[in-house]
Amino acid sequence: MPNIRPSAYLRNNYNEISEFCHSSMEPVFITKNGHGDLAVMSIEAYEKFSRYELYHLLDEALEDERNGNYSDFDEFMEEFWKETEEEA
Numbered sequence: 271m272p273n274i275r276p277s278a279y280l281r282n283n284y285n286e287i288s289e290f291c292h293s294s295m296e297p298v299f300i301t302k303n304g305h306g307d308l309a310v311m312s313i314e315a316y317e318k319f320s321r322y323e324l325y326h327l328l329d330e331a332l333e334d335e336r337n338g339n340y341s342d343f344d345e346f347m348e349e350f351w352k353e354t355e356e357e358a
Contacts, residue, residue, distance in 0.1 A: 279300075280298075297310060
């Protein structure tokens with residue numbers, strides 16, 4: 271169950287939120303005027319999430335390579351710049 275708190279709660283209970291984030295490794299979602307505004311998490315949880323995301327992207331890239339789903343860098347850059355110029 272997500273932990274959702276209003277912005278005033280963060281201001282008045284910083285230490286409690288910090289302890290929760292460190293002990294649970296889960297984010298606290300902060301609302302502003304009743305709408306989602308921020309996700310607060312410990313640095314350790316953020317770094318773990320970032321490493322997981324990087325490994326996930328690397329795994330996808332290796333799977334693409336195994337399946338022959340890749341292109342030559344020069345061809346890719348040529349197509350990239352062509353599409354960029356068309357959008358401008």
